[in-house]
Amino acid sequence: MAMLKMQRIYVYALLKYCKDILEALQRRGVVEIENLNIEDSVFFKDDTSAYQAQYQRMASTATEANEILSRYVKQKKGLLSSFKGRKQLSREEYDKLVDETPDILRIAYDIISCQKNIDTNKAEKIKYQAQLDIIRPWMSLDVPMNFTGTATTRAFIGKFPGDKTTTEIVTELAEIIPEVEGIEVEMISHDSNQTCVFILTSRTDADAVSDALRRIGFEYPSYISPVIPKQREKEINKHLSNRDGRILENENVIKSYAKYADKLNFLEDYYVMKTERYAAYDDIATSRNTFVLTGYIPEPDAGGLKEYLETTFDAEVEFEEATNDDAPVKLKNNKFAEPAESVLATYSYPDHHEADPTSIMAIFYYIFFGMMFSDAGYGLVMAIACAVCLLKFKGMEPGLKRSMKMFFWCGVSTTIWGLLFGSFFGDAVTVISNTFFHTAPPNIPGLVTPIWFNPVDDPMQMLMFSFLLGIIHLFTGLAILGYNYIKYQKDYLAVIYDVISWYLLVGGGILALLTMDMMENIAGFTLPPICGTIGGIMAAIGAVIILFFAGRESKNPIIRLAKGAYGLYGTTGYLSDILSYSRLLALGLATGVIATVFNKIGSMMGDGVIGVIAFILIFIIGHGVNIGINALGAYVHTNRLQFVEFFGKFYTGGGKEFKPFKINTKHYTVKEEN
Amino acid sequence: MAELLNNSGLFFALLGAAFATFMAGIGSSIGVGKAGVAAAGVLSEQPDLFGKVLIFQLLPATQGIYGLLVGFLILSNVGLLGGGVEDISLLKGSLYFAASLPIAFAGFFSAIHQSKCSVAGIGTVVKKPDQMGKALILPAMVETYAILALLISILAVNGINGVQV
Incomplete structure (x- = not known):
C-alpha cells in the first residue's frame, strides 16, 4: 500500500553532451521529462519537428521493407511468440548494429524500389495481356491491322457484334447501298460474340461503304496492331517473358535480403527511438553551450542516476521534493499485490491525497475471483498455464507479465475455493467412476466431497456467506476512507461523521435484522432479541449523526438538514451494494452446474470404447468453453465489485500515471549495464 | 379429465425448462449477433484488436447460459435426465x-440491452x-439484473424441490 516518493529532477549540462544524456535517460527509463517553458535572452528552444518527421519516415521505410520481405520470405512465428516479448540487446550488440544502420537503410530502400519495379512490370504485363486478347482473333490476317488500302482500294478491318456469315454481311450491305458493287468481304474469324472481317472496296465507294458499315454495326477493334498480328503476337510474348524475367530478378534480389529481416526490425526501432529523443529535445531548454532538463524521478532511482550523469557527463543534477498535485504517481507493492495494479490502473491512479488501495483490493480480488470461478480443476488449469508461460518466457513484456501473475493468483484462489466446495471439473470424478468403473467414487475430500459445503445443495448458506463477504468488503472500504481522512486530511471529526456513523447505521441495522423470525428460514439462525435492541440503538445513533452532519459544509441549517436527509437516503445504496454480492453465489453456481451438464452429456454414450472417446472429446471441448466463458464472467464481475461497490465508498482517483521517457520499441530493448 | 390435469404437471415443468432456455437463448443470440457485427467491422480495419472485441461480443452470451442452467436444474429435479421421471403434480x-x-424475461431483455453497451x-x-x-x-452493469433473476430462479427451483405438493 504505497506510492513511491517522487522527486523533481533538474539536470544542467553542456550542450555537447545533450545527445548522449538523452540517450542514457532513454535507456534507463526512470525520468518523466516535463516541458520546460523558458525562453529569454539566454535560453531558447529548437524546432526539431523536421528531424522528427524525417526519422519517422525512415522508421516507416524500415517497416514497409520488412513487410515486403515477409511477403516473399516466410518468417517463422511461433504460436506463443506474442509471449516472448522484445529481444534484449547488450550495449556492444546495440553499438554494432547502430554502425550498420546506413547499410541497412540502403537495403530497405532497395527492397522498396525492387517492389516498385515488380509492381510496374506487373502492370505492363496486364497491358500486354489485354493487347494479346484483342489481337488473338486476327491471327490469320496477313496485313497490319492499320492497313487502309492501296492507291485504288480502301480496306476496312474491324468486327461485328455477334456471329455473322460473309453472305449475311454482303446482303445487309446490298440492302443499304444497292448501287455499290465489288465489295469484297473476307472472314478472318468468328465466334458467338464477334465476327472479325476484312472488307475491301474501291476507293471511290469508300465513303458510302463506310457509312453503310457503321449502320449495320461495324466497329474498329479497341487495339490496332501496327504490324501483322502474327508478328505482334511474337513481339508481345517476348515482352511478357521479358517482364517475367525482370519480376523474377527483382524478387530474387528481395529474397536475397532474407537474412536482414531482424536488422530491418532493429532499423525501425532505431529510428523510432531517435524520433522520440528528438521529441524529448523539444521539452528541454538550451542556451548556446548548455541545456537544462527537468522532470520527475522516483526517489529510489535518483541517487544512481545522479552519480552516473555527474561522473560520465560532468552534469550538475539537483533534486527537490515533488509536492505539487500534478506530480505523476508510481505504485509500489509487494509481489502478491503488484499484479493487481493493472486493475487499479484501468480504473484510475490514486491522487496525492489518498492511499493506494492495491494491496487490500488484491486480497478481495483473488477471493472474489476464486469464488465465482470456484472449480479446483479450472483453477489448476489456469494457475499451471500462467506459471508455465511465466517460466518459459522470461522476457515477457511487463504488462503481460503482470496479468499473467494476477491470473496465476486467481487460479490458486479458484483451486482453494473449488476444494472447499467440492468441485473438480464439476463432478468429474463421480461421473467417471460411476460410468466407467461402475463403483461409487473414492471419497476424496475436495475432489468428490466438499471440504466445507456444496453451494448447489445449500445455496442459502452460500448466499449468506456472500453477503457477509460483501459487508466486510464495504466496511473495509469505509475504513480506508477513515484512514485517508486521518493520514492525508488530518480531519479527525470526519471519521466520526462519515465512517463511524455508517458503521453504526448499517451494522446496527444488520444486527436488528438478524433477530427477526424470518431469518430462521433464510439463514437458519436468529439472534436473541437483546441484540435487536442494541442494533436499533446503534442504527439510531448512526442515523442521527448522518442527519446532522452529512451536510455539514452548508451554513444554512435547513439546507444542511435536507442534505443530511439525503445522506440517510444513501442507506438504500448500501442495501443494493450488499445484494450485489449475490453474484458471488450466482456465478459460482453457474460454473459448477454447467460443468456438471457437460460431464452428464459426456457420460451419455455409455462405457464402451465409443463412450470413452466421446467422453474425452466432450470433456475437453465442454470444459474448455466453460473455462473461457466463466473466467471472463468472473473477471468482469470481480472488477465490477471492486470498481462500483468498493471504490464507490472511498476512492476518488484522478492521479497521473508516471510515464518515464524510455525505449518504446516493438522488437528490441537495450540492456543498461550497472 | 382430472387425471389428465394431474398428469400435466410434468408438461409445465418441461415448459418452464424450455422457456428459461429459449427466451434467454434468443436474447443472447440477438445480443451476441449485434456485438459480433460491430466487432467484425472493427476487424476489417484493426485485426490486432480481435482479442479485445471478442470479449465484448461474449458479454451478452452469459444470459443464454444462465437460461440453460435453470433449464438443466429443472430437468434434473423432475428426473428427466435419467433416474426415472417422478410423479409431478x-x-x-x-x-x-x-x-x-x-x-427467461430478465435474461431476454438484459442480453439485448447489454449488447447495445457492448457495441x-x-x-x-x-x-x-x-x-x-x-x-x-x-x-x-446491465448483466447485474440477469444475475439477480438467475439467483431467484435458482433459489426457487431448489426450493420447489423440497415442497410436498
Missing part, C-alpha cells in the same frame, strides 16, 4: 414454470484500446 409443475420466468464499448476500444477496463464495466 400439476401445482408443482406450474411452480417450476413460474420459477423459470425471472431468468458502444467496442467503439471505445477502437479509439482507446487502453480504456478496455472501463468500457467493460458498463455492459457488466
Whole structure:
C-alpha cells in the first residue's frame, strides 16, 4: 500500500553532451521529462519537428521493407511468440548494429524500389495481356491491322457484334447501298460474340461503304496492331517473358535480403527511438553551450542516476521534493499485490491525497475471483498455464507479465475455493467412476466431497456467506476512507461523521435484522432479541449523526438538514451494494452446474470404447468453453465489485500515471549495464 | 379429465425448462449477433484488436447460459435426465414454470440491452484500446439484473424441490 516518493529532477549540462544524456535517460527509463517553458535572452528552444518527421519516415521505410520481405520470405512465428516479448540487446550488440544502420537503410530502400519495379512490370504485363486478347482473333490476317488500302482500294478491318456469315454481311450491305458493287468481304474469324472481317472496296465507294458499315454495326477493334498480328503476337510474348524475367530478378534480389529481416526490425526501432529523443529535445531548454532538463524521478532511482550523469557527463543534477498535485504517481507493492495494479490502473491512479488501495483490493480480488470461478480443476488449469508461460518466457513484456501473475493468483484462489466446495471439473470424478468403473467414487475430500459445503445443495448458506463477504468488503472500504481522512486530511471529526456513523447505521441495522423470525428460514439462525435492541440503538445513533452532519459544509441549517436527509437516503445504496454480492453465489453456481451438464452429456454414450472417446472429446471441448466463458464472467464481475461497490465508498482517483521517457520499441530493448 | 390435469404437471415443468432456455437463448443470440457485427467491422480495419472485441461480443452470451442452467436444474429435479421421471403434480409443475420466468424475461431483455453497451464499448476500444477496463464495466452493469433473476430462479427451483405438493 504505497506510492513511491517522487522527486523533481533538474539536470544542467553542456550542450555537447545533450545527445548522449538523452540517450542514457532513454535507456534507463526512470525520468518523466516535463516541458520546460523558458525562453529569454539566454535560453531558447529548437524546432526539431523536421528531424522528427524525417526519422519517422525512415522508421516507416524500415517497416514497409520488412513487410515486403515477409511477403516473399516466410518468417517463422511461433504460436506463443506474442509471449516472448522484445529481444534484449547488450550495449556492444546495440553499438554494432547502430554502425550498420546506413547499410541497412540502403537495403530497405532497395527492397522498396525492387517492389516498385515488380509492381510496374506487373502492370505492363496486364497491358500486354489485354493487347494479346484483342489481337488473338486476327491471327490469320496477313496485313497490319492499320492497313487502309492501296492507291485504288480502301480496306476496312474491324468486327461485328455477334456471329455473322460473309453472305449475311454482303446482303445487309446490298440492302443499304444497292448501287455499290465489288465489295469484297473476307472472314478472318468468328465466334458467338464477334465476327472479325476484312472488307475491301474501291476507293471511290469508300465513303458510302463506310457509312453503310457503321449502320449495320461495324466497329474498329479497341487495339490496332501496327504490324501483322502474327508478328505482334511474337513481339508481345517476348515482352511478357521479358517482364517475367525482370519480376523474377527483382524478387530474387528481395529474397536475397532474407537474412536482414531482424536488422530491418532493429532499423525501425532505431529510428523510432531517435524520433522520440528528438521529441524529448523539444521539452528541454538550451542556451548556446548548455541545456537544462527537468522532470520527475522516483526517489529510489535518483541517487544512481545522479552519480552516473555527474561522473560520465560532468552534469550538475539537483533534486527537490515533488509536492505539487500534478506530480505523476508510481505504485509500489509487494509481489502478491503488484499484479493487481493493472486493475487499479484501468480504473484510475490514486491522487496525492489518498492511499493506494492495491494491496487490500488484491486480497478481495483473488477471493472474489476464486469464488465465482470456484472449480479446483479450472483453477489448476489456469494457475499451471500462467506459471508455465511465466517460466518459459522470461522476457515477457511487463504488462503481460503482470496479468499473467494476477491470473496465476486467481487460479490458486479458484483451486482453494473449488476444494472447499467440492468441485473438480464439476463432478468429474463421480461421473467417471460411476460410468466407467461402475463403483461409487473414492471419497476424496475436495475432489468428490466438499471440504466445507456444496453451494448447489445449500445455496442459502452460500448466499449468506456472500453477503457477509460483501459487508466486510464495504466496511473495509469505509475504513480506508477513515484512514485517508486521518493520514492525508488530518480531519479527525470526519471519521466520526462519515465512517463511524455508517458503521453504526448499517451494522446496527444488520444486527436488528438478524433477530427477526424470518431469518430462521433464510439463514437458519436468529439472534436473541437483546441484540435487536442494541442494533436499533446503534442504527439510531448512526442515523442521527448522518442527519446532522452529512451536510455539514452548508451554513444554512435547513439546507444542511435536507442534505443530511439525503445522506440517510444513501442507506438504500448500501442495501443494493450488499445484494450485489449475490453474484458471488450466482456465478459460482453457474460454473459448477454447467460443468456438471457437460460431464452428464459426456457420460451419455455409455462405457464402451465409443463412450470413452466421446467422453474425452466432450470433456475437453465442454470444459474448455466453460473455462473461457466463466473466467471472463468472473473477471468482469470481480472488477465490477471492486470498481462500483468498493471504490464507490472511498476512492476518488484522478492521479497521473508516471510515464518515464524510455525505449518504446516493438522488437528490441537495450540492456543498461550497472 | 382430472387425471389428465394431474398428469400435466410434468408438461409445465418441461415448459418452464424450455422457456428459461429459449427466451434467454434468443436474447443472447440477438445480443451476441449485434456485438459480433460491430466487432467484425472493427476487424476489417484493426485485426490486432480481435482479442479485445471478442470479449465484448461474449458479454451478452452469459444470459443464454444462465437460461440453460435453470433449464438443466429443472430437468434434473423432475428426473428427466435419467433416474426415472417422478410423479409431478400439476401445482408443482406450474411452480417450476413460474420459477423459470425471472431468468427467461430478465435474461431476454438484459442480453439485448447489454449488447447495445457492448457495441458502444467496442467503439471505445477502437479509439482507446487502453480504456478496455472501463468500457467493460458498463455492459457488466446491465448483466447485474440477469444475475439477480438467475439467483431467484435458482433459489426457487431448489426450493420447489423440497415442497410436498
